[in-house]
Amino acid sequence: MITMLQTAERLRNGLTTPDQLIESALAAAKGSEHVFISVLEQRAINDAKASTGRWYRGAQLSPFDGIPYAVKDLLDVAGSRTTAGSITRADAPMAVEDAAVIAALSALGMIPLGKTNLTEFAYSGLGLNPHFGTPTSDVAVDESRVPGGSSSGSAIAVQRGIVSSAIGTDTAGSIRIPAAFNGLVGYKASTDRYGLAGVHPLAVTLDSLGPFAHTVADCVALDAAMRGFKVAAVTPVNLAGLRFVVDDGVISDPELQPAVQQNLLSMMALLSAAGAQVERRPVVAVARTRELIARTGWLGAIEAWRFLAPVVEGPQGPRMDRRVQARLRSVKGIDPAVEARIRSRRRELMAAIELELNGAILVMPTVKHVAPPMEPLRSDDALFAAVNLETLSLTMIGSLLDMPGVAIPSGKDSVGLSTSTLFSTTQGRDDQLLSACLAIEATLRAADLRT
Template structure:
């Protein structure tokens, strides 16, 4: 006999204590009320959605009514509580989710490492001495450790997919604006996407259906023989750890054995053109605009590494940004044309193993070098507005990486279907 939702919730709460540093805030009263309501519906034979009674957490970028949105930063700590739920959070409530709490993250979502100087850094669920990945650090750890069954993250340069890879779970960046971003503290509005993290593809599909308010039902009996995938190497494998390169090639071989056609795809030229569209990275320009007033009044309270990256975008001229966005649109179209005839392409989610927390805390040079590598592959998907998902890809020695499947904008349903098909091949 299955446990009640309330029993399941109480067991999770007993295990995680005050929740720190995975959570910035546990929503004890409302979660218990939601669990009791879910149990009453079960007794009455009612179900609001496929996630009714599921324990879900949300990244602390999203507004939850009556709770301060800290965005992982002491800059906002103590600010006025949110007056209403973000649309994505409201959809979770209508679907009958039990929202256990708000998860920790990189300050203002601006790093792929996952360190947090205000709320502490949660160690990876795979190895507590290693970084969780960012910026949705607590989100991924909460699912990997089982305190949440599903979790909502955001992805501006890989922030759902990176921590998913390092924690051995699945994380998805949907096509931009698939999930409404109102009530979510922005990093770079043209690149931000709200997305799901779960143990598997099916969990991501269930959660995305609620967040997007439209069904993403996984297909049955999908024929591998009808699928063609590109295989990215080149720059996506530059500076790769041997364990990642080996696991990636082995995963490709297993995908081929499923009967899926694979072929090399060279994306390096377009990638270099995209990186050259603006004198500084687009994410820094948009972040500088978002943070202009806060940086003027509270610069000393920022994490110095986050402030340093935001500052890169400050000198950018409006004309440079406008031209860059025009060039970006053209490059997105050119990539779509190059990928015509393919159902998507594969790449490693991250090219290196998760570094240790101690190493990242101790040395700025090491931090920024690792951050560049960790963000490089998944950020391709944000700049080119792809939909993209990271599947768990074991690296040996109990470490985890990710096999990333990406497709052109709007093909989220097809992406999920193919991801479900190749999920066993990624895991070995």
């Protein structure tokens, strides 16, 4: 697959034009079922024409002027309807202006190709959508697998090579999980990294944004562009100066699939051999966060119910995905005192993990398992609920503690399905994390070239 940075190099060298990029991307989008809820064809063509003219005049807005990307249909793009993956919003008004991050990318000349599919209201880690269909990867496996959610379409748009990058949202794992299932790099930022104006909310305390791409370097470049910068200030650090803590409590979980565990340990052995300090030990704050979620419930669910209750209990409620509706209703009666305790405990745990890691990078599997088969989950709601919770169980930790995280492919299992390792830092240390992940990527690439 051609990366975003490689595409920028091709534009700089005159080997392609924005017109050609958009023509190819539109053709691929039209040939890929269920990936997009809407394709912004006319805007893309018009923007590409203007961008091509700028390149001919030497007046390009940035190195990425004219490069198409995909947008999760939870972000406003002027002139399109933000459906949030729900037919209950079929009559929602058209957006009159771009979301803040879309406006930032447009100022650099990047072109939104279309609005990608997602779990209804972004409320599941598996990615199924009964209203708009469920996008699937083009990896040849024994049976159809879930794409991961909720940012399913954004991940598949990149996995299939329709675009080199895409934007998703992540409240409990919605970037990191589909990245893991599809062999992509996915970066979930700290919640205050980007402006959230024009983003349809789910749980305002936990909602965050981030990019999908084939490389960490592309994610770093798109992260900068989403904040209005032409050039990323983040650069790789010396791997020998990095400290990693592999959470032994998670890596020893009996529910962890063997390939997920082995591929993570092999990755860390490579980093250790290259000079990184790798420590394997239980992380107490992680264990206590898992206990808090299991015992008292999910803060994101409480906030989602508060926001979506009028839809669930209104006349449109029966039109919703029954699985999403049931999960939302399950928290309807939670005592406000329980929510207050969760918030108090959350603050304590955020402080605790800051002290416990002491500047080190936390390492865990992104998901305990590879992408599960889709068909059994369509018909068995109890199975769906159980698998969904297990799929979200590790990424929810970082979400509750507002930890930025980068999911990096770690290998394949015996049938060719992707596994993934999640690297996380504490709240606000996004630049440190991205710098480290650039060093990780360079080390892994060098190891691949030697084999």
